[in-house]
Amino acid sequence: MLQMVDRGALLAQQLIENQRQVDLLLLEQSRLAAEFVQTDFWDWEGSATPYDWIRINCHLTSNTVSDRVSVGERMSELPQSVQAVQERQIGFAHLAVMARTADAVGKAFDETKLLPLAREYSPGKFHYKCLHYRHSVDAQAYAQEQEEQAQHNRIDLSTGEDGCLLLNGVLDPVGGAAVRTALEPLARKSGEHDDRLLPQRYGDALVELASGGRPANIQVTATIETLKGLAGAAGAEMEFSLPISSASLQRRACDCSVTRVLLSQESVVIDIGRSRRMIRGPARKALNARDGHCRWPGCERPASWCDGHHIVHWIEGGTNEPNNLVLLCRRHHRMVHEGGWQLVKCDDGQIITLAPTITFGLPRAPD
Ligand SMILES: [Zn+2]
Numbered sequence: 488m489l490q491m492v493d494r495g496a497l498l499a500q501q502l503i504e505n506q507r508q509v510d511l512l513l514l515e516q517s518r519l520a521a522e523f524v525q526t527d528f529w530d531w532e533g534s535a536t537p538y539d540w541i542r543i544n545c546h547l548t549s550n551t552v553s554d555r556v557s558v559g560e561r562m563s564e565l566p567q568s569v570q571a572v573q574e575r576q577i578g579f580a581h582l583a584v585m586a587r588t589a590d591a592v593g594k595a596f597d598e599t600k601l602l603p604l605a606r607e608y609s610p611g612k613f614h615y616k617c618l619h620y621r622h623s624v625d626a627q628a629y630a631q632e633q634e635e636q637a638q639h640n641r642i643d644l645s646t647g648e649d650g651c652l653l654l655n656g657v658l659d660p661v662g663g664a665a666v667r668t669a670l671e672p673l674a675r676k677s678g679e680h681d682d683r684l685l686p687q688r689y690g691d692a693l694v695e696l697a698s699g700g701r702p703a704n705i706q707v708t709a710t711i712e713t714l715k716g717l718a719g720a721a722g723a724e725m726e727f728s729l730p731i732s733s734a735s736l737q738r739r740a741c742d743c744s745v746t747r748v749l750l751s752q753e754s755v756v757i758d759i760g761r762s763r764r765m766i767r768g769p770a771r772k773a774l775n776a777r778d779g780h781c782r783w784p785g786c787e788r789p790a791s792w793c794d795g796h797h798i799v800h801w802i803e804g805g806t807n808e809p810n811n812l813v814l815l816c817r818r819h820h821r822m823v824h825e826g827g828w829q830l831v832k833c834d835d836g837q838i839i840t841l842a843p844t845i846t847f848g849l850p851r852a853p854d
């Protein structure tokens with residue numbers, strides 16, 4: 488045990504000393520980079536900009552190149568901070584933040600205001616402090632910069648071959664924070680058996696947020712056979728999506744979060760459900776009052792975010808009576824219909840969940 492501690496202490500010392508050497512080399516590299524951009528060698532070599540030349544030939548990202556050049560160009564205005572790096576009081580990362588701040592505020596920049604903060608805070612936190620500093624120096628320029636960032640909000644949506652929606656985009660810090668604030672509470676772990684990782688929980692949270700607990704006004708066309716989940720039935724058709732499974736259709740039809748068009752086998756329209764809840768009015772109020780929130784063990788998603796699940800589906804003759812209904816949030820409702828989980832309602836109203844049975848292929852026949 489003691490050996491491990493000793494080894495750790497030695498490694499810690501080496502890590503710190505190595506980083507200092509790296510930081511000193513980065514200082515030198517920055518000085519060289521700033522001088523290099525003044526030459527026209529890069530042009531002669533056929534690069535579009537000196538930054539591009541450095542990026543490609545030194546195998547760096549464009550942000551890293553900008554940091555290096557920015558530090559190199561600002562070095563003469565940051566003598567105390569450069570010295571602080573050499574004396575290991577701050578890291579090169581602090582200096583990069585400082586140089587960027589100097590770029591942003593121009594003449595008003597004063598390193599003596601920021602150096603004590605760099606000594607006190609980690610580079611990440613220091614970056615934050617520098618933003619406050621920028622605001623204090625020139626609030627108008629800061630506001631303008633934020634406004635420009637907001638003008639560049641964008642989300643690209645594309646549909647993959649498998650029908651999945653691919654999202655890619657960028658939001659300004661304020662807009663991004665609003666989205667995060669909305670997603671965070673929905674992305675917390677919910678109830679028992681929740682082993683999703685955070686990115687998956689964010690994905691589910693976004694889908695949940697998009698419906699906002701309201702029935703989505705999406706049209707689904709299916710046959711009775713599909714709705715009943717009979718063998719051999721085709722999938723259901725849904726707007727903006729590839730065909731969906733009967734299990735998914737059953738969930739959507741369970742408390743009607745879709746406009747549905749039911750066809751007979753001869754494709755004659757036999758029923759058009761409107762986009763409103765199956766369970767509504769006094770029945771819905773009574774259900775919300777009785778259950779209060781999702782009844783999956785350990786889940787507390789409020790009633791307004793839940794569907795009313797029919798324990799016996801209405802297509803199989805299940806009623807809207809309270810004893811056939813239970814509130815489930817979207818995720819848990821999906822786990823029941825599509826995920827094969829079973830709900831068992833005990834005499835005292837308590838809900839027990841049974842995990843789907845997993846079968847690992849068919850038993851092997853004798854050779
Ligand atoms: Zn249901």
Ligand SMILES: [Zn+2]
Nearest residue numbers: 781786816819
């Ligand atoms: Zn739930």
